[in-house]
Amino acid sequence: MPTSPIPPVAPGAPFAPAPRAPVPAAPAPSRPKGADPERWPDVVALPRASGARTAVAERLVRRALARLPLRVRLADRDSIGLGGPLMDIREPDAFFRRLGAGGLIGFGESYMAGEWESPDLVGVLTVLAGNAAGLVPAPLQKLRRLWALRQPAAQANTPEGSRDNISHHYDLSNDLFALFLDETLTYSAAVFRGFPAERDLLSAAQHRKIDRLLDQAGAGPGTELLEIGTGWGELALRAAARGARVTTLTLSREQQELARHRIREAGHEDRVDVRLCDYRDVTGEYDAIVSVEMIEAVGEEFWPVYFRTLERCLAPGGRIALQAITMPDDRMLASRSTYTWIQKYIFPGGLLPSTEALDRVTTGHTGLRIQRRDSFGTHYAETLRLWRERFGERAAQVDALGFDLTFRRMWTFYLAYSEAGFRSGYLDVQQILLTREDPA
Template sequence: MPTIPSLPILDSSRPDDAHLSHVDPKQWPGVAHVPDSIGITVRARLAEAAFARACAKAGLSTDPSGNPDVEVLHEALFYRIAESGWLGFAESWMAGEWRAENLAHVLEKLISVGYQPRTVTRSKVRPDESEEAGEGIIPPALVGLTSFDGLSVHGGMFASGVPTTVRTKVSESTYADVTEWSAPVDVERADIRDAHARAVEKLLDACEVRAGTQVLELPVHSGAVTAAAAQRRAIVDAMTTRRELASWLKEQLVLQGVDDAVHIGVTEKTIPAKLSSRYDAIISTERYELLPPRDRSRMLAIIDRTLAPGGRAGLQSLVALPALNQSGIRSMDAIRAYIWPALSYPQLDQVRQDIAATSRLYIETENHFGIHYAYSAELQAKLFVGNAREAAAEGFDSVFRKLWEYYFGVKQALLNLQMIDAVQFTLATRSPRTR
């Protein structure tokens, strides 16, 4: 059994903020200051001991004299953990108070042993269920720093890997073809471009998108689906709440010479109350899990109402599996706090039930590619880290860059642990025979 690793011995006084001079307090108030609540030093000592035990249990080295998995650079780490648990752990990473050669590995190991720091109060970073919570988008400049095509932020699907398809009962009255993909082989960074494109192409193929198909992307995530559908000469409507995203996407479509086939609508709400058109195909990539439960229901309802008879809907989402523990859930606190307030991975069975509860929709196929997504997240993180200078030039400071790296790392960890999965659902409309 591994021995409890050595960690910095806490001083009797709270550390000051001198090491945080690089952090903008207006932009990052939670990172710019070390917590100073009542009794924090005593609680920080306890947090340090608990962290040491968790690292030992996980087999993580913290010995600075060797080659540590986790290198603690400042004792403020334990003050943050004592104050806000996993959120504090992530904020300390963002502040540069600890480092890891392989962040995803460290997160995976800590989550696997159920590391759950004690705090005075339960974490306040709960999924936000307000209507505005689902409106978060990735800044367009960031998309180009994490992909080769400048449009993709979704998980990719690589050419290698063996699919296994089984006819599976997914609701009381419905069976679907459920495909599981084995791990890809010999994946390299350059493969991410094709992997991104392949994931989109599979959605478009499943929805039978071709020339003249009426397509809706609801809501736009980064534009990859809209651009690929337009390349097939489909007629595309794309919905977003953000004018800056609409303008940027228009520019990208002009560069590709397909802007004439696309109408970009700016709506007041992420999921509009109603749409006047009917569509042969409706596609959404990785927005479902970012929506409050109310908007998830609205999304399925609007697909139910506006999908033409015989049409298909493609829904790509990260979903929770039964293995997801509280440590895994809390590891995403920083993502909810700083990027997507409503983020909550729905249970796979819950998604199936919600789809079955609609009046016309049923699941025709499921494509499970979580292991491919894990490789994709790893490569995207490396691509982003390699573009650090470009990211700084675009205005993304070191704190944000660390946050974005953490986001990829925690997704990779949860996917590797099979606590979450990546799934492409193909939905069809019921006919009298399938009711």
């Protein structure tokens, strides 16, 4: 039986957040010097780009920025924009050359290279995210396949590709993640009681999120629960504390090792089995299935396989509780084959679904049906802010782990970029309850 029930949250309006207090901008990190060309080849060296392509990129970007509530300063040349957060482009020639050659990948690499800065990075990126649909002129949007970089075949989420993709991110270092996550080591959106969120309440907010999922799944004494995507084991721990028996799957050896250690230390080793296993290979039947922000790493071509696996493993009368990051359907359809900065540097093979895509794949390929959705994107923005601030404060410890300045700029950009997506409303996160329509 579920414990500590959380009051239901209306879909689309999870909480009425208090007015958000201004967050002081963290000091901009120093510009990287002497970056390792073997580790960061496309940051150290400017890309090849024709003068014509660079010129076109500069005209388009200038025109787009001039219409936005930003203050864009281009070295000693001029300033454009309607006023707002400052974007300081220190090396315009390099900046526009990167955009001409690589689009948004070049935009992120230019930040990694220190060619542009902002005292309010999240503010700048929030404006850009909120206007994403109109940044590229409509005629060029229709020709996207001609100019946008395509996803590499090597990043496809086959069983072997998924292991490599997951390892790229999650096997960086358990110690690195511990530097900016809270003590629960939970790497997904928390659910807060009010805003602005306080850092010392993050672990409670993570437990609130986990408990809501376990409540939806009906996890309690004797429940056979399958978790797809172990993380570092906190959900499995809380499910075991309820009396459930948990089988949890991960492709990360680092996560498996630490999750097993934490579960053993908590005295739940007899209730939790942490397997190094692809979701496609899982067997058995389970009363409840939970998966937190795992669908984003599956890949569109494998979404039907993923949901058919959930259906195959679900016992009659069972329940599935998912947490998923979503994006607008039209943007997903337009960009689903585009190679992005996030895919190149952070999550190879990743793709965010839309709400409509989840409906299409579950109704088109399975007997699973979505029974309810609870959205809480603003909570993810606050979660990311807390992670970003803590990461910035611990720069010396990140360095001590062997991660250089270019990595720190990359990670800072990733956290700010993600936070901006949720602050602008471009991204959302949902908890989703599914059940199976069994034949009468």
